[in-house]
Amino acid sequence: MPTKTPNRLHWLLRELDDTELDQEFVRDVLLVQHDRLRELLATLDERAADVIRAEPGSGLELREAVENLAQALTDHMRGEEHALATLMPLTPASGQALAYMREEHVRQRTEIEAMRSLASSSADAIRLALTVGAFVAAVRIDMELEESQCLSFLHVTDRYRQASG
Ligand SMILES: [Fe+2]
Numbered sequence: 001m002p003t004k005t006p007n008r009l010h011w012l013l014r015e016l017d018d019t020e021l022d023q024e025f026v027r028d029v030l031l032v033q034h035d036r037l038r039e040l041l042a043t044l045d046e047r048a049a050d051v052i053r054a055e056p057g058s059g060l061e062l063r064e065a066v067e068n069l070a071q072a073l074t075d076h077m078r079g080e081e082h083a084l085a086t087l088m089p090l091t092p093a094s095g096q097a098l099a100y101m102r103e104e105h106v107r108q109r110t111e112i113e114a115m116r117s118l119a120s121s122s123a124d125a126i127r128l129a130l131t132v133g134a135f136v137a138a139v140r141i142d143m144e145l146e147e148s149q150c151l152s153f154l155h156v157t158d159r160y161r162q163a164s165g
């Protein structure tokens with residue numbers, strides 16, 4: 001059984017056995033991951049702004065920042081989908097939140113591939129920078145929604161268990 005510290009298991013939710021997951025732990029790990037993603041998004045946003053300002057070398061740095069965020073977000077989405085589908089209490093409201101999250105993840109995966117394609121094939125760094133700007137804004141909003149919706153189902157259930165147990 002691994003030690004339950006979000007730091008140690010930063011990106012590893014998907015590698016845990018289902019019996020090792022509990023709602024409070026999953027919530028803590030996902031919140032830590034969201035904080036890390038916010039840092040990567042801030043860096044990505046800065047690199048895109050550098051390209052718009054035509055800073056020397058900014059095109060390469062933007063491409064690196066795109067790949068860093070793409071890998072971290074892809075790992076996060078995979079673990080988040082599995083953990084929440086396994087642990088969230090099944091109610092009409094939670095099912096709706098889960099379905100919305102999956103739709104958002106499909107959209108984000110499509111946009112990640114579009115950015116990777118622009119990063120690998122296009123000499124037009126400005127176009128990539130503009131695409132990145134819209135993507136960063138959308139992912140920030142999506143994480144806020146996940147925290148106020150999906151993750152609140154986990155939190156409320158744990159509190160109820162403690163209060164009634
Ligand atoms: Fe998500």
Ligand SMILES: [Fe+2]
Binds near residue numbers: 034076146
């Ligand atoms: Fe998330």
